[in-house]
Amino acid sequence: xxxxxxxxxxxxxxxxxxxxxxxxxxxxxxxxxxxxxxxxxxxxxxxxxxxxxxxxxxxxxxxxxxxxxxxxxxxxxxxxxxxxxxxxxxxxxxxxxxxxxxxxxxxxxxxxxxxxxxxxxxxxxxxxxxxxxxxxxxxxxxxxxxxxxxxxxxxxxxxxxxxxxxxxxxxxxxxxxxxxxxxxxxxx
Numbered sequence: 029x030x031x032x033x034x035x036x037x038x039x040x041x042x043x044x045x046x047x048x049x050x051x052x053x054x055x056x057x058x059x060x061x062x063x064x065x066x067x068x069x070x071x072x073x074x075x076x077x078x079x080x081x082x083x084x085x086x087x088x089x090x091x092x093x094x095x096x097x098x099x100x101x102x103x104x105x106x107x108x109x110x111x112x113x114x115x116x117x118x119x120x121x122x123x124x125x126x127x128x129x130x131x132x133x134x135x136x137x138x139x140x141x142x143x144x145x146x147x148x149x150x151x152x153x154x155x156x157x158x159x160x161x162x163x164x165x166x167x168x169x170x171x172x173x174x175x176x177x178x179x180x181x182x183x184x185x186x187x188x189x190x191x192x193x194x195x196x197x198x199x200x201x202x203x204x205x206x207x208x209x210x211x212x213x214x215x216x
Contacts, residue, residue: 073215080121103140107204114205131213153193
């Protein structure tokens with residue numbers, strides 16, 4: 029029995045040694061790395077923000093164009109410029125490469141020093157339609173906070189965002205529904 033155990037141990041050491049120095053070492057290491065990455069993405073994914081590189085809107089208020097959604101600049105926001113609260117107005121966001129989107133983060137309303145949150149209408153309900161054909165509706169609270177929803181959109185090159193409902197501006201406020209920021213999160 030002791031002899032069998034010794035032979036088994038010797039064969040195991042030889043096998044591990046052959047894997048470590050053999051010509052197939054690179055292929056095995058790559059395969060093991062791929063398996064590790066696959067498991068890590070499920071168990072402990074890294075969450076990264078992907079910003080759009082271009083934005084095109086159906087309308088914009090003067091000084092508040094859709095480019096403000098891709099520049100991530102403080103004190104800037106997109107405001108639609110149509111009559112009324114902007115129901116049906118949209119912005120299309122384009123990415124540099126296709127991405128698999130897991131989460132959408134929206135900061136509703138206008139931003140900036142001295143700009144009251146209720147000075148402009150804010151989106152209450154948005155529809156996101158992804159270039160892969162999936163879509164989702166996002167309900168927003170009337171709060172100046174980042175608000176998120178999970179999605180499963182893969183191979184996305186662009187996203188169409190449509191205003192479906194809006195909270196009204198405070199009395200004497202503006203008429204252009206405003207969005208400070210839209211971010212997309214991916215798992216890597």
